[in-house]
Amino acid sequence: MTLAIDVADLSKGFGSLQAVDHVAIQVEEGHITGFLGPNGSGKTTTLRMLCGLLTPDSGKGQVLGLDFPAEAERIKRQTGYMTQRFSLYEDLTIEENLAFIARVYSLDRIHERVDETLDKLGLRDRRKQLAGNLSGGWKQRLALAASVMHEPKLLLLDEPTAGVDPQARRDFWDEIHRLADEGITVLVSTHYMDEAERCHDIAYIFNGRLIARGTGGELIAQSGLITFEAEGERADRLARDLAGKPGIEMVAPFGAALHVSGTDRAALEKAIAPFRRDPWTWSEVSPTLEDVFIQLMRTHGGQEENLAA
Amino acid sequence: MGLSLSRIAAVVAKEFIQLVRDRLTYAMIIGVPIGQLLLFGYAINSDPKHLPTAVLVQDHGELSRSVIGALQRSGYFDVVSAARSQGEMDKLIERGTIQFAITIPGDFTRRVVRRDDPQILVEADASDPAATGGAVAALAQLPQYALMHDLKGPLATPSATGPPFEVVVQRRYNPESITSYNIVPGLLATILTLTLVMMTALAVTRETERGTMEMLLSTPVRPLEVMIGKLTPYVVVGVIQAAIILVLARLLFGVPLEGGWLALAIGMLLFIVGSLALGFLISTVTRNQLQAMQMSVFYFLPSILLSGFLFPFRGMPVWAQWLGTILPVTHMLRVVRGSVLKGVGLGDQLGNLGALALFVLVVAGLAIKQYRTTLD
Ligand SMILES: Nc1ncnc2c1ncn2[C@@H]1O[C@H](COP(=O)(O)OP(=O)(O)OP(=O)(O)O)[C@@H](O)[C@H]1O
Ligand SMILES: [Mg+2]
Numbered sequence: 035m036t037l038a039i040d041v042a043d044l045s046k047g048f049g050s051l052q053a054v055d056h057v058a059i060q061v062e063e064g065h066i067t068g069f070l071g072p073n074g075s076g077k078t079t080t081l082r083m084l085c086g087l088l089t090p091d092s093g094k095g096q097v098l099g100l101d102f103p104a105e106a107e108r109i110k111r112q113t114g115y116m117t118q119r120f121s122l123y124e125d126l127t128i129e130e131n132l133a134f135i136a137r138v139y140s141l142d143r144i145h146e147r148v149d150e151t152l153d154k155l156g157l158r159d160r161r162k163q164l165a166g167n168l169s170g171g172w173k174q175r176l177a178l179a180a181s182v183m184h185e186p187k188l189l190l191l192d193e194p195t196a197g198v199d200p201q202a203r204r205d206f207w208d209e210i211h212r213l214a215d216e217g218i219t220v221l222v223s224t225h226y227m228d229e230a231e232r233c234h235d236i237a238y239i240f241n242g243r244l245i246a247r248g249t250g251g252e253l254i255a256q257s258g259l260i261t262f263e264a265e266g267e268r269a270d271r272l273a274r275d276l277a278g279k280p281g282i283e284m285v286a287p288f289g290a291a292l293h294v295s296g297t298d299r300a301a302l303e304k305a306i307a308p309f310r311r312d313p314w315t316w317s318e319v320s321p322t323l324e325d326v327f328i329q330l331m332r333t334h335g336g337q338e339e340n341l342a343a
Numbered sequence: 344m345g346l347s348l349s350r351i352a353a354v355v356a357k358e359f360i361q362l363v364r365d366r367l368t369y370a371m372i373i374g375v376p377i378g379q380l381l382l383f384g385y386a387i388n389s390d391p392k393h394l395p396t397a398v399l400v401q402d403h404g405e406l407s408r409s410v411i412g413a414l415q416r417s418g419y420f421d422v423v424s425a426a427r428s429q430g431e432m433d434k435l436i437e438r439g440t441i442q443f444a445i446t447i448p449g450d451f452t453r454r455v456v457r458r459d460d461p462q463i464l465v466e467a468d469a470s471d472p473a474a475t476g477g478a479v480a481a482l483a484q485l486p487q488y489a490l491m492h493d494l495k496g497p498l499a500t501p502s503a504t505g506p507p508f509e510v511v512v513q514r515r516y517n518p519e520s521i522t523s524y525n526i527v528p529g530l531l532a533t534i535l536t537l538t539l540v541m542m543t544a545l546a547v548t549r550e551t552e553r554g555t556m557e558m559l560l561s562t563p564v565r566p567l568e569v570m571i572g573k574l575t576p577y578v579v580v581g582v583i584q585a586a587i588i589l590v591l592a593r594l595l596f597g598v599p600l601e602g603g604w605l606a607l608a609i610g611m612l613l614f615i616v617g618s619l620a621l622g623f624l625i626s627t628v629t630r631n632q633l634q635a636m637q638m639s640v641f642y643f644l645p646s647i648l649l650s651g652f653l654f655p656f657r658g659m660p661v662w663a664q665w666l667g668t669i670l671p672v673t674h675m676l677r678v679v680r681g682s683v684l685k686g687v688g689l690g691d692q693l694g695n696l697g698a699l700a701l702f703v704l705v706v707a708g709l710a711i712k713q714y715r716t717t718l719d
Contacts, residue, residue: 087560087718111563121558125364137353138562
């Protein structure tokens with residue numbers, strides 16, 4: 035196993051705020067690693083440091099076999115970075131944007147490359163359209179195409195599908211997988227669970243600290259969560275009665291069904307026992323990644339508060 | 344750290360497209376110089392009439408009355424006060440109550456009859472030379488017709504001997520009397536300052552504000568390449584503006600273009616590049632376009648006020664002159680006036696050109712040093 039990113043002790047503070055707090059991050063070559071965490075947890079800051087846009091306060095290691103952060107300039111050239119906010123020129127056409135990128139990377143065969151990219155995107159006949167007039171989904175696909183024009187080995191994507199419709203998101207992820215198949219390493223931040231499930235690996239960051247790492251299955255196993263699902267007439271209404279009972283750590287409606295989770299099986303069973311009756315039927319299910327993340331947030335959030343107190 | 348011409352060219356091309364596509368920029372490039380020139384040029388060329396005038400009449404003859412009547416008929420002078428002494432008149436002009444003080448000496452009639460060099464004395468408050476220009480010109484015509492009806496028969500003057508009397512004009516407060524000739528070329532320096540500093544400051548800040556800077560920084564473009572690439576199109580803009588102003592100044596106001604073209608060209612180029620670099624420097628410390636705008640104006644105001652554009656440089660207190668000397672506009676103004684109005688050669692402009700070159704070096708150096716290659 036070779037690591038495309040292997041950086042330890044990565045930190046960045048803004049004034050008194052520790053945005054990224056001694057994070058060790060490893061990403062396997064050719065893998066798609068999902069980077070998850072609540073708003074403001076430090077995802078963007080971490081990605082920016084990895085591609086040389088922010089100077090880390092501390093942190094050492096290797097990115098693409100190059101010394102991080104000493105060789106930031108060389109790392110930059112082999113890295114494609116797609117910003118969280120659309121950052122191509124809205125007042126340039128699609129074609130002009132692509133040509134600009136091709137030229138600042140000093141690529142050869144600029145015209146051919148631009149044409150190829152336009153064909154791949156299916157935007158050939160809209161090449162003269164201003165990038166600012168594209169819909170959200172097309173903007174993101176254009177931004178992705180622009181960030182891989184210089185054939186990077188590492189791709190850092192910052193919430194590339196935020197606000198994009200399901201079909202466009204699926205197309206987008208098909209493209210990401212295609213790129214990974216070609217050997218590109220991808221680190222992608224997201225808030226979507228279905229996208230997390232499409233990743234080979236997941237890294238979960240909270241308050242600037244990396245608190246979970248592994249495949250989806252591993253994270254579910256590590257969490258020690260046991261989840262029961264209640265079905266039947268308006269099972270979701272049970273939430274109010276069950277929430278906060280000893281042994282129940284989490285209650286989450288799932289459509290008309292209800293997921294009730296905890297880490298202590300005996301206590302959990304005891305808590306739901308009074309509701310094991312008509313019209314509800316109970317069954318044990320595998321916890322979802324969402325359950326796991328919410329639990330991670332809660333337990334670590336609780337610790338923070340304890341520390342503060 | 345090798346510079347790449349192709350990367351610079353990429354930035355230049357991009358910047359040009361953006362510039363051409365932005366209508367507001369067009370308006371700024373073409374509209375501002377034309378608008379300002381017309382505004383200032385005509386405001387300054389305007390020909391105010393009915394200026395408050397005091398007279399001190401020491402000769403109570405028929406001829407004095409004719410002269411005063413002629414003054415009033417010219418439309419420029421409103422006699423608002425008849426002073427009884429020179430002291431009274433001095434006070435009026437000091438207080439700014441009147442613009443003109445006219446004295447008709449006691450022996451006026453006698454001298455006219457004897458043709459013994461008769462004179463009337465006009466003192467003008469020339470602190471606003473533009474305001475007095477038209478009136479002073481009218482005074483020159485006065486002797487030709489003022490006494491036309493009086494000097495008939497035995498008093499008739501043979502036309503060969505010239506006008507029957509002389510008007511002596513004394514300008515007070517602003518003897519060098521800046522005219523519109525002086526101010527129109529001055530506009531060249533100030534308009535270039537306003538538009539160029541502001542346009543570059545905005546162009547760079549816009550990238551930060553719109554988030555495109557993050558993309559730009561993640562590419563291999565180097566700071567100096569960005570700077571050269573971003574400024575080049577605006578050098579062209581500056582040259583176009585300068586041409587518009589010079590041509591209009593010539594066509595509309597008949598400003599003499601005396602020569603000294605080499606000094607003017609060098610000065611203008613240095614000034615344009617310096618102003619652009621300053622705009623770039625401003626953009627490295629501001630976070631949004633509003634701040635960039637405010638800082639540009641903050642720089643622009645002293646440039647107008649202390650450079651000798653609006654107020655005569657020699658009339659300012661010493662500290663203000665010092666401040667003015669630091670401003671590049673001051674030196675640019677001297678270069679333009681020297682070339683356009685006086686036709687001074689390159690040799691005499693070296694001091695000012697040197698100052699401009701220093702300005703370019705310092706500001707460009709600072710801008711490159713300040714430009715962040717990261718988002719920190
Ligand atoms: N330039 C900056 N100056 C000051 N604080 C900053 C700066 N950039 C980020 N922060 C702060 O650092 C913290 C982490 O921000 P970051 O953008 O990395 O979070 P994120 O995980 O990407 O959040 P989101 O999911 O909302 O995009 C936040 O509290 C943010 O306010
Ligand atoms: Mg973010």
